[in-house]
Amino acid sequence: MTTTTSPPATGAEWVKCSGCARPLYSRRLARDLHVCHECGHHQRLTARARIAQLVDEGSFEEFAPVDVPHDPLGFTDTTPYPDRLERARRDTGEHEGTVSGTAALEGNPLVLLVMDFRFMGGSMGSATGEAVAAAAEEAVSRRLPLVLVTASGGARMQEGALSLLQMARTSQALALVAEAGLLSVCVLTDPTYGGVTASFASLGQVLVAESGASVGFAGRRVIQQTVPQELPEQFQKAEYLLEHGLVDRVESRERLRPLLAKLLKLHRPAAPAGGIPAPRRSGTTTSAVVAPSAGGAAPDAWDVVRAARHPERPTTLDYLDLAFDDFVELHGDRAHGDDPAIVAGVASLAGRPVVVVGHQKGHDTRELVARNFGMPHPEGYRKAMRLFAHAERTGMPLVTLVDTPGAYPGVAAEERGQSIAIAEAIARSSRLRVPVVSVVTGEGGSGGALALATGDRMLLMRNAFFSVISPEGCAAILWRDAQAAPQAARALRVTAADLVGLGVADGVVPEPEGGAHADPEAAAGLLGSSVAEALDELCALDVDELLRRRSARLRGMGSGRGVA
Structure with missing residues (x-):
């Protein structure tokens, strides 16, 4: 205070x-x-101050205060519960611990609920549960995104088990918003604890923690009194949560409003299942994807492998900067950590909102080490799956950019279920009810690549390759000589032309003269056009037909059967 x-x-x-x-x-x-x-x-801010900072001036239209029975237990400690309520109302000027209504943020309409910590520590009783549930229902009814700003010490003890059950009530409310295909964002401010954290505050499709906020289930004092262990200095701080994959972003207060505006823009309008319709692009009528033979003789496989690994070749983040608009990166698997080898978020491509997930390497030793050379841990694939689910809930097409030597094979990855994470990612993307377009931009190494390359279209850039194993690995096993890697590359038929001929890939994305690294902007333009063209075709299909074609494509791999 x-x-x-x-x-x-x-x-x-x-x-x-x-x-x-x-x-x-x-x-x-x-x-x-x-x-x-x-x-x-x-x-700390009051609910009214927070609303004034976040939404367009004059746009907030408040919902009427909720009317619920007061003092259901007849509770008294040092003061009768009704007296505590009355004092809180007098001191804060609020009827209860939440303020909610409709508003606009940079012109984007939304339903907004803000908690006020001054009102009995932001504790959640029946009135707060009703306010959250009612706000969610309004969002669903009006087809609007829901933004919740939390500040709470936990459950309201004066309402006993009824307070506890508000966790179920509010969790269901957020589940209904997700089922309706609407965006929900929870902004976690200082402090957010207990039953609020363990219910609706953790169920937003996007979780944003304000800089420095303390967020957790049990507070430091409770933990230290219950479990005799030392706690890290930054334990439960917003930045600590981001490091451990528990929130999507940490933002300073001045950056909250622009971030929310961008998220609302990218998720407007709410889409029906099957994809967000977008106008077909005007301009060129020629296909951006070329035949394998276009541009002369197919390059030698070993030359392709070397070009795909060029240190200046554009990365996923480069393509997101050059080919996409309004990218908002989302972090973490909500369970263990945030894997920097996987980049994921929402963006816009040719005017169509999309979810993008890709491997991320780097251009120098420092970045390569920081990104683990583009080799994901299980938490990376689980972050990807979280974004797969976000794409399906919101009706956004999924675009994946593949560039990895393979999944990380270390002890920690095995202990955290590397094989399970890869298998689940492949299975999940194979049945997503939205279009999925994958582009292999560099290396496509083994199952670690396939986890992001299972969908409706697989495109390869001209100097990219896709293989069951690295040429060096194949040479070491079968030739018993790693120096035979060029021979292995040719035998494995890893190039774009080879893979289109085998029916593995669907097309080749051309590259500028000299390769993508010679002109990253031109390469990004070609990639963007190719993906947008594929999405134009796929988004025109209804969900059943989309899934039927994808199933037939995967069922026929290696069988000699074409897609029906």
């Missing part, structure tokens, strides 16, 4: 930062969105 004092000489109002305890001039603090300019600490 902040305290205010007025220096007698000037009469100006000052507040003390609750982070560093320095005195701050209140008008400057307000201009800085109540973030300390000295230490960066985010002061």
Whole structure:
């Protein structure tokens, strides 16, 4: 909490930062969105102040306060529960611990609910449960995204088991929003704990933690009193959660509004199952995908392998920057960690919102090491599956960009279920009810690549390759000589032309003269056009036909049967 004092000489109002305890001039603090300019600490906001910061001025239309029975237990500790409620209403000016309504954010309509920690510590009782459920129902009824801003110490003990059951009530509410194919975003602010964290606050399709926020199930003091163990210094802080894959993003207060606006824009309008319709692109009528023989004789397989591994070849992040618009990266598998070898998020391609998932390598030793050379751990594939599910719920097509020597084969990966994660990713993408287009942009190594390359279309860039094993690995096993890698590459038939001929790939994305690394912008333009063209065709299909064709494609692999 902040305290205010007025220096007698000037009469100006000052507040003390609750982070560093320095005195701050209140008008400057307000201009800085109540973030300390000295230490960066985010002061707690009232629900009304939060709404004013987030939404367009004058756009908020408040829902009527919920009417639920008060004091169902006849509870009294040192003070009767009705007296506590009355005091909280008098002190805060609010009827309960939430404020909700409809609003617009940079012109994007939404349903918004904000919790106020001042009202009995933001504790969740029946009134809060009803407010969350009602907000979710309004979102579904009006086909609007739902944004929830949380601040809570947990369940309201004065309502006993009825308070506990609000966890089920609110969890179901978020599940219904997801089933309706609508976006839900939970903004976790300081503090968010207990039954709120263990229910609706963790069920948003996108979880954003405000910088420095403390978020967890049990608080530090409870943990230390219950379990005799030392806690890390940054334990349960927003940044700690991001590192452990538990939230999608950590944002400073000034960046919350632009981020939410971009997310709302990318998810508008809500799509029916089967994809977000988008106008066909005007302009060129020639196919962006070329025949394997286009551009002269097919390159030698070993030359392709070397080109695919060129250190300056564009990465997934390069293509996201050059070929896509409005990319918002989402992090974490919500269970263990955030794997930097997999990049995932939502973006726009040729005016169509899409979900994008891709392997990420790097251009120098430092980045390659940080990204584990593009070799994912199980949490990377589980992050990918989380985005697969997001694509299906929201009706967005899925685009995957493949560039990996293979899945990481280390001890930790095995212990966390590497094979299971790959198998589940392949199975999940094979049945997604939205179009799936995969582009092998560099290396396509084994099952680690196939986990992101199972869908309706597989395209290979001209200087990319796709193989059951690396040429070096094949040479070492079968030739018993790694130096035979060029011979193995040719025997494995790994090039785009080979794979189209085998029926594994569906087309070849051309590259500029000298390869993608020679002109990344031109390469990105060719990739973007090829994917957009494929999506134009696939998004025109209804879901049943899409799944039928995909099933036939996969069923016929290696059997000599064509797609019906």
